[in-house]
Amino acid sequence: MNILLIGSGGREDALCWRLSQSPSCEKLIAAPGNPGMERWADELRPIAAEDPAAVVAMAQDIAADLVVIGPEAPLVAGVADALDAAGIPCFGPSGAAAQLEGSKGFTKDLCAKYDIPTAAYVRTELMDEALAALDDFSIPVVVKADGLAAGKGVTVAMSREEAEAAIRAAGDGPLVIEEFLGGEEASLFALVDGRQCRFLASAQDHKRVGEGDTGPNTGGMGAYSPAPVLDDTLAARAMMDIVQRTADAMVDEGTPFRGVLYAGLMLTETGPKLIEYNVRFGDPECEAIMPRIAGDFAEMLLAVASGDLAGMGEVVLETATTMTVIIAADGYPGTPRKGGAISGIEAAEEDGAIVFQAGTAKDGDRLVSSGGRVLAVTAAGETLQQARDAAYEAVAKIDFADGFHRSDIGWRELQRQS
Ligand code: AMP
Ligand code: GLY
Secondary structure, three states: OEEEEEEOOHHHHHHHHHHHOOOOOOEEEEEEOOOOHHHOOOEEOOOOOOOHHHHHHHHHHOOOOEEEEOOHHHHHOOHHHHHHHOOOOEEOOOOOOOHHHHOHHHHHHHHHHHOOOEOOEEEEOOHHHHHHHHHHOOOOEEEEEOOOOOOOOEEEEOOHHHHHHHHHHHOOOOEEEEEOOOOEEEEEEEEEEOOOEEEEEEEEEOOEEEOOOEEEEOOOOEEEEOOOOOOHHHHHHHHHHHHHHHHHHHHHOOOOOEEEEEEEEEEEOOEEEEEEEEOOOOOOHHHHHHHHEOOOHHHHHHHHHOOOHHHOOOOOEOOOEEEEEEEEEOOOOOOOOOOOEEEOHHHHHOOOOEEEEOOEEEEOOEEEEOOOEEEEEEEEEOOHHHHHHHHHHHHHOOEOOOEEOOOOOOHHHHHHHO
16 A cells, blocks of 8 residues: 655654555655655655645545554644545544544543543633632642643642642633542553554653653653553553543544544552543654554554454554663753754664654754754663663664763663562
8 A cells, every 4th residue: 555654753753664564555655754764765755744735635646545644733733634535544533533632621521421530620711710629629739721732731739829820820711620640650552443442552651851750841751662550451441441432432422533542541549540642642652662563554554544443353562662762952842952963873773773763854964953852762672671771772872962861761660670
């Protein structure tokens, strides 16, 4: 089949790499892509990825049998709807179904209506109502601005004063006030084709920029897969009580979900509860997960896109554990320094690691940085410790003077295992 892959980050580089290995993939076009994806795609093409008409036109131009959309913005913009209308199979949900990520209020209301386990909440658009609602919650309490905030609209307030300050800072506008859930966090990734759901993998990422999970939030500084805290029993329970119920609910609401559902879970004493949904792969979780998937990945995504998951078996995972370490540009998550020279990728890959690229660009023959998160160095191992050692050995071979990385990815889990 001919595949059009939309996106340009480390996540899409990993998807591109994995799709290029699928026996059923004949032609792979990445748009707009990045220099890393040049290694696996047949061609890169520039595109306005959030313009539905532009994506449809390109898909028609290459006679795409499948369009795979990496990031959330094109999904929220309705790119999948336009592809649907044009009769082109798309891996990624409609704009209406993408509200599972785009609107926290939408998701909370869906959970309430269909008995999907999540934190108790109040949803309001008025600052005064939000302030008054604090009476109904104990401390800590969580304040969330609605809409796509890339994880930056959330305050876990350790005092009433902090909660009030967060509400006042947000002002009038869509807000969710939520019960604080204690426990371990884990992410679950599931393929959903409407009603059919398949567990894909678990993972855990590190969102804070600093060692020991300190400092400002980022898109993610590293990840590993699987997340052992989400054992088989808990994963099966989360699939049944959370993912399947959500898939059924979306069908019943007339907005079926199609694509990968990324559930951020809190493993509480009373079972897994939903913290949030994303409607796409995580980045860098995707870089960690892709090397674990066995079989024809393109076939799998086409089955999701065409509502055909029932005909597919369970997703087979390699037993290996993987770890991804992000190398970011100095300044990230603020203003990253751009144009720094990068070398050593070949050396880093000598022992089996893969260096996925995110914010990179070509400057003549040189590879330079062009964004916040620059490289996603990924390695596998029989154990998390082995995967970690291999990933950091590879990181050490990369020469990128303007970059930095965290040296403690996986620390909590490694500590638990030791
Ligand atoms: P979100 O953007 O909703 O994923 O929230 C970002 C982070 O805030 C999560 O990864 C959690 O660490 C934390 N968080 C969000 N909601 C809750 C909650 N109800 N209880 C405890 N922690 C939460
Ligand atoms: N790594 C977190 C995310 O992709 O949202």
